[in-house]
Amino acid sequence: MSTVPYDHHHEAAGHAAHGHGHAPSFLKTYVFSLDHKIIGLQFLFSTLIWFVVGGMLALGVRWQLAWPWSPMPILGNLVGHAEGGQIPPETYTMLVTMHATVMIFFVIIPVLAGAFGNFLIPLMIGADDMAFPTLNMLSYWFMWPAFIVIGASFFVEGGAAQSGWTSYPPLSALFTAAPGSGTGQTLWLIGVTFVGVSSMMGSVNYMTTIIQMRAPGMTMFRLPMTIWGMFITATLQAFALPVLTAAGFMQVTDRLLGTGFFLSDGATANNALAQAGGGQPLLWQHLFWFYSHPAVYIMILPAMGMVSDILSCFSRKPLFGYKPMVYSIGGIAGLGFIVWGHHMFVSGMNPALGLTFMVSTMMIALPSAIKTFNWLGTMWGGKIQFTTPMLFSIAFVSMFIIGGLSGIFMAATPVDIFIHDTYYIVAHFHYVLFTGTAMAVLGAIYFWFPKMFGRMMNDQWGKIHFLLTFILMNCVFFPMHILGMRGFPRRLADPYHYDTFRDLMPLNQFMSWCAFLLVGVQIIFVINFFWSIFFGPRAGRNPWHANGLEWQAPSPPGHGNFDFQPVIYRGPYEYGSPEVDVDYYPQTQPPTGREVPAAKH
Amino acid sequence: MIKRFLRWMPSFWALLFLAVPVMGVATFVLADHYNIWLPRDVSEHGRTIDQLFFFILYLTGIVFIVTEVVLFYFAWKYDAKHNSKPVEFSHGSHSLEVVWTILPAVTLLFIAIYQMDAWAAAKMRPPEIPFTCEVTGRQFNWDFRYPGPDNVLYTPDDIVRTDGNLYLPYGEEVLLKITSADVLHSFFLPNLRLKQDVIPGMDQKMWFRATDGGSFDIVCAELCGWGHYKMKGRIHLLKPEQFAAKLEELRQEQNTMRVAEAK
Numbered sequence: 037m038s039t040v041p042y043d044h045h046h047e048a049a050g051h052a053a054h055g056h057g058h059a060p061s062f063l064k065t066y067v068f069s070l071d072h073k074i075i076g077l078q079f080l081f082s083t084l085i086w087f088v089v090g091g092m093l094a095l096g097v098r099w100q101l102a103w104p105w106s107p108m109p110i111l112g113n114l115v116g117h118a119e120g121g122q123i124p125p126e127t128y129t130m131l132v133t134m135h136a137t138v139m140i141f142f143v144i145i146p147v148l149a150g151a152f153g154n155f156l157i158p159l160m161i162g163a164d165d166m167a168f169p170t171l172n173m174l175s176y177w178f179m180w181p182a183f184i185v186i187g188a189s190f191f192v193e194g195g196a197a198q199s200g201w202t203s204y205p206p207l208s209a210l211f212t213a214a215p216g217s218g219t220g221q222t223l224w225l226i227g228v229t230f231v232g233v234s235s236m237m238g239s240v241n242y243m244t245t246i247i248q249m250r251a252p253g254m255t256m257f258r259l260p261m262t263i264w265g266m267f268i269t270a271t272l273q274a275f276a277l278p279v280l281t282a283a284g285f286m287q288v289t290d291r292l293l294g295t296g297f298f299l300s301d302g303a304t305a306n307n308a309l310a311q312a313g314g315g316q317p318l319l320w321q322h323l324f325w326f327y328s329h330p331a332v333y334i335m336i337l338p339a340m341g342m343v344s345d346i347l348s349c350f351s352r353k354p355l356f357g358y359k360p361m362v363y364s365i366g367g368i369a370g371l372g373f374i375v376w377g378h379h380m381f382v383s384g385m386n387p388a389l390g391l392t393f394m395v396s397t398m399m400i401a402l403p404s405a406i407k408t409f410n411w412l413g414t415m416w417g418g419k420i421q422f423t424t425p426m427l428f429s430i431a432f433v434s435m436f437i438i439g440g441l442s443g444i445f446m447a448a449t450p451v452d453i454f455i456h457d458t459y460y461i462v463a464h465f466h467y468v469l470f471t472g473t474a475m476a477v478l479g480a481i482y483f484w485f486p487k488m489f490g491r492m493m494n495d496q497w498g499k500i501h502f503l504l505t506f507i508l509m510n511c512v513f514f515p516m517h518i519l520g521m522r523g524f525p526r527r528l529a530d531p532y533h534y535d536t537f538r539d540l541m542p543l544n545q546f547m548s549w550c551a552f553l554l555v556g557v558q559i560i561f562v563i564n565f566f567w568s569i570f571f572g573p574r575a576g577r578n579p580w581h582a583n584g585l586e587w588q589a590p591s592p593p594g595h596g597n598f599d600f601q602p603v604i605y606r607g608p609y610e611y612g613s614p615e616v617d618v619d620y621y622p623q624t625q626p627p628t629g630r631e632v633p634a635a636k637h
Numbered sequence: 638m639i640k641r642f643l644r645w646m647p648s649f650w651a652l653l654f655l656a657v658p659v660m661g662v663a664t665f666v667l668a669d670h671y672n673i674w675l676p677r678d679v680s681e682h683g684r685t686i687d688q689l690f691f692f693i694l695y696l697t698g699i700v701f702i703v704t705e706v707v708l709f710y711f712a713w714k715y716d717a718k719h720n721s722k723p724v725e726f727s728h729g730s731h732s733l734e735v736v737w738t739i740l741p742a743v744t745l746l747f748i749a750i751y752q753m754d755a756w757a758a759a760k761m762r763p764p765e766i767p768f769t770c771e772v773t774g775r776q777f778n779w780d781f782r783y784p785g786p787d788n789v790l791y792t793p794d795d796i797v798r799t800d801g802n803l804y805l806p807y808g809e810e811v812l813l814k815i816t817s818a819d820v821l822h823s824f825f826l827p828n829l830r831l832k833q834d835v836i837p838g839m840d841q842k843m844w845f846r847a848t849d850g851g852s853f854d855i856v857c858a859e860l861c862g863w864g865h866y867k868m869k870g871r872i873h874l875l876k877p878e879q880f881a882a883k884l885e886e887l888r889q890e891q892n893t894m895r896v897a898e899a900k
Contacts, residue, residue: 207860207861302838316839357729384836399742409733523856
């Protein structure tokens with residue numbers, strides 16, 4: 037740090053913020069905290085715990101696909117106690133449903149917006165906290181009713197919801213349609229509504245904070261891509277979420293009050309008649325996907341932002357095409373509202389609409405392509421440092437190429453007729469969400485861990501964790517493409533009931549072995565994470581020699597974040613600038629005034 | 638010498654990212670070898686769908702290989718360990734952005750337009766012929782109702798089958814009426830490249846011309862409850878005269894059962 041002349045703040049200054057005369061109680065500091073950093077960490081720990089739960093549910097699915105009807109050790113006793121550890125078919129559909137529900141609503145959405153959004157937004161824009169700290173605290177505590185309700189739904193009669201994370205009526209709306217369509221389904225709807233309320237509170241807060249609370253000199257086009265990702269995500273949530281909340285209420289009233297929004301005349305299941313009819317099951321799909329398609333981008337845009345920041349930092353080079361990157365995110369957000377019908381090509385929706393949605397869906401691949409080219413451009417001509425966060429970020433780009441390209445198959449309506457609801461789509465969204473977003477999240481944890489806890493994670497073990505994760509996840513998810521080509525349908529408790537799929541069992545067993553190992557090697561990460569919180573080497577303010585504003589704050593930042601008033605002179609990507617002798621040029625460093633030959637464009 | 642070679646050698650991490658396109662292509666090659674490939678197609682429009690599938694597969698395959706190899710090349714070439722050149726202090730290139738915006742845009746639009754006719758043929762232009770059969774999905778079975786000798790559905794001479802076996806002729810156009818009796822199902826005929834969700838309270842049409850005979854699976858492709866996995870049927874494609882004979886046989890069988898019930 038001594039080489040950086042402007043940095044005259046000392047570590048000790050970070051503790052000054054605590055000196056308000058009395059120490060706040062433990063409960064106020066760590067539980068009902070108003071501090072965005074603590075709230076961010078609360079989100080992080082909660083989502084990591086649910087990540088384990090979601091992973092276990094996935095292992096149940098993988099067990100059944102590899103060794104159908106054979107008793108599953110340990111987990112089988114939890115979910116199939118009565119059957120001696122076997123997974124009964126209704127439990128299998130429950131596992132599929134709850135794996136997706138937990139991963140989407142309790143892991144990916146809250147870890148991006150809740151954990152990293154909360155932790156990074158004020159630090160990266162130079163604010164002392166969020167615009168509405170109490171609302172921020174509530175956005176975390178509104179997750180808890182959801183955690184409790186969904187957690188409890190596993191233990192009610194009939195078990196947790198079994199109608200898929202998409203909850204399509206009439207299966208989900210009629211109590212008699214499936215064992216899990218009883219109390220479990222009602223609790224599911226209530227839980228998802230609470231998640232929605234929590235997200236909405238966060239979204240309002242993020243938008244206000246980013247617009248209103250930027251430090252002097254922090255113009256919108258000096259914001260890091262992470263903040264752009266969070267900002268656009270918050271906008272998407274604000275406009276799309278009310279639709280899901282309303283639809284959820286409509287389904288609740290269909291179930292409990294006898295309305296018929298989603299039930300056609302004379303709808304029956306197991307010979308029990310619904311109370312009312314006159315509705316349309318397809319209406320739910322339209323409302324659901326009107327939210328859940330933008331939600332797909334909610335699950336990737338912040339990850340793209342974080343990857344952009346990490347790639348630029350460890351290529352020691354400015355981000356390639358900053359403005360096109362920002363416009364691409366905007367384009368994805370705008371187009372994201374007019375592509376929901378591509379989930380419904382074979383649903384019975386008017387096929388003429390399918391053509392419209394095909395064109396808009398093809399077009400939304402464009403901004404993703406532009407972003408990928410710019411990431412490659414960022415690496416070009418740099419000095420790449422293969423640190424753990426960088427490896428995860430390069431992996432994100434590499435895997436996002438696969439996930440992005442496989443989406444084109446589903447977007448093409450005639451091809452979708454065949455691969456719809458096969459393992460092809462399962463491969464596609466796992467490539468985007470697991471090998472994409474989850475890798476970005478792991479990279480981001482390694483990257484911002486020093487800022488969160490003031491200590492470094494172990495880089496050697498980080499690389500081992502990366503290597504094993506990278507190989508195993510590809511072994512789990514890549515073969516799904518060829519399963520899908522074969523027409524292997526998703527959500528079947530026993531696909532081998534069809535003779536034509538018998539020969540796919542060995543491949544599924546290989547994938548399942550890899551899935552179990554993949555979950556197993558995450559132990560390395562867990563140990564590294566907790567060990568480093570207490571025993572990792574101290575990080576200092578800026579261990580990566582990064583430009584971002586958050587790296588000028590103490591590690592970890594005290595209450596109020598900055599021990600000086602940050603003033604911003606440039607964007608966050610001025611690595612390798614000829615204006616300075618070191619290869620980074622923090623946003624807060626006053627211009628050196630050195631004459632520089634005109635920048636290349 | 639060895640030192641020079643080591644310096645030239647790509648780093649372990651760059652090679653790891655090179656493994657992605659190599660293993661990716663290898664998987665598809667092996668899949669073909671082990672016959673994990675598109676199932677046999679016995680329909681006329683299926684050939685178009687398969688061609689479109691392979692068109693996209695090759696196109697995306699090329700983009701996949703090129704971008705992943707570029708990623709590998711940059712990771713190798715610009716590894717800080719052996720790249721002694723100063724970094725390119727570049728914030729982007731306007732002309733490159735224009736090129737890589739317009740090229741994919743045109744390609745994507747072309748793919749979309751190129752697909753439209755096949756979609757219209759499969760889903761938007763039903764033939765004007767009487768229904769050959771009505772298909773009803775119910776938890777967890779496929780039921781079939783043939784119009785019988787008068788060629789009109791819902792008349793007393795209809796033939797109703799609940800054993801999950803669907804008999805249809807090949808070589809001529811077939812029009813089906815598909816619906817559901819309870820929850821959503823999806824009528825999926827992998828070997829005919831057809832799939833359509835069935836919705837209670839809503840009748841839909843499905844049509845095709847099979848090109849060859851044989852017996853194939855009917856799969857339910859929309860989660861419909863605990864028994865979703867066993868909602869299996871079989872479709873038997875027969876020569877038109879065999880089909881007529883089969884219908885007659887089914888009708889006789891049904892009449893016998895009615896007589897037996899009357900007694």
